[in-house]
């Protein structure tokens with residue numbers, strides 16, 4: 559049995575250590591590319607090629623200084639080393655048949671294949687909301703989540719900018735689920751791809767959802783880029799990842815969310831005076847404080 563080009567683990571300890579190192583390296587490289595391409599594309603397109611054309615859709619008026627982007631990138635690299643270590647352990651367990659990971663895509667039928675992807679996204683949405691809220695508790699914030707909130711004005715590179723303890727929390731979702739339900743590796747691959755794309759865009763600093771989304775009967779259930787950007791600039795409220803329903807059910811959706819979204823998406827592309835104010839490069843980092 560082989561997974562991600564990683565063969566069965568050997569029995570003796572010395573070879574096992576080499577196997578683990580090789581598995582870690584392969585998963586790290588795959589994960590790095592999975593982060594680098596979406597974050598790089600969002601950065602080149604939104605912050606480079608279309609920067610001036612989309613200035614009216616800039617959520618915050620300023621851009622962060624380069625050192626903030628470097629910090630986000632290196633924190634994300636640190637998270638990827640942790641994800642790869644968790645991935646190597648999961649691969650070891652999967653190849654040994656200890657998890658629900660199965661290898662024949664049609665083994666449970668294609669309806670299950672598609673359903674499991676949907677369930678995975680919905681459960682991860684709940685996992686993210688509740689772990690995120692917990693990490694905003696004053697006793698946990700500094701250790702787990704303060705590093706992520708150093709980005710008061712985030713960039714696409716902030717997608718995985720977590721302190722190591724938060725990276726462990728975020729990295730544990732897939733292994734926990736893999737022990738609880740049958741999952742095909744292609745479902746896990748699509749899940750992590752969807753996750754990084756939504757995550758990168760949520761930190762992109764530009765709103766590309768159409769005007770009216772935040773009040774539309776369906777659109778209001780989806781987390782727009784303004785939704786997560788507000789979480790970074792204001793620190794409290796808007797804890798959701800993909801959908802807004804946990805925030806709505808728990809009363810944590812920010813009161814200024816829909817108004818801010820409307821304000822960002824109502825600006826005219828041709829208002830030069832207003833948009834010229836959005837070209838400045840200013841450090842806007844504030845000291846993040848935990849929720850009361």
Ligand SMILES: [Zn+2]
Nearest residue numbers: 690694703789
């Ligand atoms: Zn937060």
Ligand SMILES: [Zn+2]
Nearest residue numbers: 706761786790
């Ligand atoms: Zn964030």
